Amino acid sequence: KRRLNCYATLEKKKTLSMMGCLSIYFVSLICSSVSIIYVLQQFEMGSPTEMLSVSDSTRESQRSYLLSINLKEGRNLVIRDRCGTSDPYVKFKLDGKTLYKSKVVYKNLNPTWNESFSFPVRDLDQRLYIKVYDRDLTMDDFMGSMTHFKISGDMTWYLNRLSIELTVLSSSSLQSPLAQGGRLSESLRKSQLWSGVVGVTLVEGQDLPEDGPGELFVRFRLGEQRYKSRNQPKKANPQWRERFDFNRFPEGPGVLEIEVWNKEGRKYEECYGMCEVDLSSVLPNQSQLFTRVLKEGKGRVVFLIALSTCSGVSISDMCAPPLEEPQEREKTLEKYTLTLAVCVVGWVSVAGKSDPFCVLELGNDRLQTHTIYKTLNPNWNKVFTFPVKDIHDILDLTIFDEDGDKAPDFLGKVAIPLLSIHNGQPICCPLKKEDLGCLSKGSISLELELVFNPVRAAIRTFKPKEKKFMEDNPKFSKKMLARNVYRVRNLYRAVQSTFQYINSCFQWERFQRSLIAFLIFLLAVWHWEFYMLPLCLVLLITWNYLQIASGRANQDLESEKRGLMEKIHMVQETVITVQNLLEEIACFGERIKNTFNWSVPFLSNLAFLILVTVTVVTYFIPVRYILLVWGINQFTKKLRAPYAIDNNEVFDFLRRVPSDVHKVRVYRRLKGNSTTFQQITQ
DSSP: OHHHHHHHHHHHHHHHHHOTTSOHHHHHHHHHHHHHHHHHHHHHHSOHHHHHTSOHHHHHHHOEEEEEEEEEEEOSOOOOSTTSOOOEEEEEEETTEEEEEOOOOOSOSSOEEEEEEEEEESOTTOOEEEEEEEOOSSSOEEEEEEOOOOOOSSEEOSSEEEEEEEEEEOGGGOOOHHHHHHHHHHHHHHHHOOOEEEEEEEEEEESOOOOSSOEEEEEEEETTEEEEOOOEESOSSOEEEEEEEEEEOTTSOOEEEEEEEEEETTTEEEEEEEEEEEGGGSOBTSEEEEEEEOTTSSOEEEEEEEEEEOOOOEEEETTSOTTSSHHHHHHHHHHOSEEEEEEEEEOOOOSSOBOEEEEEEETTEEEEOOOOOSBSSOOOOEEEEEEESOTTOEEEEEEEEOOTTSOOEEEEEEEEEGGGOOTTOEEEEEEEOTTSSSEEEEEEEEEEEEEEOHHHHHHHHTSOOOOOOOOOOOOOOHHHHHHHHHHHHHHHHHHHHHHHHHHHHHTTSSHHHHHHHHHHHHHHHHTOOTTHHHHHHHHHHHHHHHHHHTTOSOOOOOOOOOOHHHHHHHHHHHHHHHHHHHHHHHHHHHHHHHHHTTSSHHHHHHHHHHHHHHHHHHHHSOHHHHHHHHHHHHHHHHHHOTTOOOOOHHHHHHTTSOOHHHIIIIIHHHHHHHHHHHHHHO
C-alpha cells in the first residue's frame, strides 16, 4: 500500500504539471485507478519487484488518454452571408490533423449542435485547435478560432460552449488508426445520406415587371443545393415549365428559398424579390401548388412541390455491402428503377505526401469518403450506393488533397459512363486532369455494380434530362473555341462528303454504282410508302454497326500538342473560320427574308411567279410523278450534256438577293443618289 501510494502521488504530480486545468480530485481518482490496474497487470506478468523497476519513460509511453468532446452550442456568431446570417460548422484539429468536423447549421447565428466524439491521444503536449467556418459553395469563410487552451471538465469558449473530458485508457481498449478512421467516417456518413427528395416544378411568373431590357430567371436554394432556371424574355407572365429535384437531409435546412432576378448583359443582375416555403408544411407523396407573392411586391411565382422518401443511398464497409443479400437486391430492384453500387478500394498514387479523399458525383447527387492522412496509397474500402435517375448519367470520381483550412487541392478525376459498367469486374482507372483531356499522376481501383430494369430505363430515356445545379458563368476559352470549331468542321465535312457521294451518282463517275442508284431511286419513288422512312434509318444503323464490328469505322482522335507559333496560327484560323461561318449563316437567312419583303421587286416578282406555278403543278400532278421527273433529269443530265456546269437553281437564285449589309451599303445609297439627282434637275 505504501508503494502504491507513493506511485500514485508521483503520477498525480506529473499529470498536474501537464494538465494544470484538471481538478485535483479528478486527477487523483484517475491516477489511483490507473495505478491499481497497472499493478494488477504487472502481477499477472511477473513479480512486483520487476514491476517497480520499470522506468518512468516506459510507463509514460504505455499510457493513453481518451479525449471526449461534446460540442453543445454557439452564441452571437459573426455574420458572413449577405442575407444577414451564417451557416456555421466547427472543425477540431490536433496538431494539424483533423479529428472531427461538425454538421452545418444553416442560417443561424446561435446554432445548437449537441454532437459528441472521442479520440485516443498519447501525448498531452499536443495542442487542440478549434475553428469555426461559414459554409459556402466556393470557399468557406473563417469565423473564429481558438489555437490552444487548458482542458477542463466543462468550459465556455468565446465562440462555442464545449464539454471536454480526458480519461486514461488501458492498452486493451486502444483502437487502431483504421477504427478511428471508421468512427470519423461514421459522422461524415450520416451528414451525407439524404432521406427524401424535394421535387420542384417551376411553372410561371405572374405580374412581373416588364419595363426595360433584360431576361428573367429564378434561383432556388435549399441549404447548399442551388438551381438556376433558364433565361426567359422579359415580360409580365413568363412561362418556364421546368422540373428538378433537391435532396433532403434529415438534419438539413427545411426552408426552400426562391428568388426572381433580372439579367442585363453578363454582369448586371437585379433581384426583383424573394419568397420562402417551409417544407414541414408540405404533405408527403403528393404535389402541392404554390403561388407566392414576392416580398418586395414585384409579382408572383407559381410552382409545384412534391416530397417523396428515398432510402436507396448508403455508405458501408466492404465487409457488408447492401446489395450482397439476394432479398435486399430483389427489393431494391423492385423499388428503384436503377441502383448503382460503387466499391472504392483505393490505391491512389500521387507525388509527395498527401491527405487524399474521394468525392463521388452522379448527376446532382454527391457522396464523399473520409480523409486518410499522410499517405501515397490510401485504401478506403467503402461501398457507396446511389439511386440512379438516368441510365445515361456519368459517374465522376474526383480525388482531392485536404489542405487544412484552405480549399482542397485537385489531384485527379475519373469519369465512367453507367452504360459501360461491367458488374463485379475490378477496374483500375488512371486519373486525369479537370477537363479529362490529359492524364494526371496516379490511379484509382474500383469495383462497380449496376442493377436496373431495362424497360423502365428505356422509358426514362424519353423524358427530360435532369439539369445540373447552378454553375458559374461560363468564361471564354481559346482552347474550347478551337475544339468546337474543329467539331463543327468535322460535321460539315461529313455532310459535304455525303452530298459529294450523291453527286457522284448523278455524274456517272462509276457506271455500275450510278446505274444501281438510278434503279433504286425509280423503284423507291414509284412504290414509296411511309414505313420506308424508318426502314432506311434501320438499314443505316445496321450498316454502321457492321462497320464498327468489323473494325473499319474511323475513330476521332484528339489533336496533338502544338508549339507556340502553331497555337497562334490555330487561334487566327479559328477566329477567321468563325467569322466566315457566321457571315454565311446571317447572309443566308437575310436573303430568304429579303426575298419575301420586296427588297428587290424584280426578284420578288420572279419568286412570286415561280411559287404560283409550283402551286398549280402540285395541285394537279401528284408529288410522286414530280419526284420521278426531277430524278430522271438529274441522272440523265450528265448523259445529255457531258460538259455542262453543275449548279443548284435555288442557291443560284438566293445569291442574287442582297443581304441586309449589302442592301444598306448599295441599294439605299443608290436610292439617295437618285433622289439628289432629281432635286438637282428640278
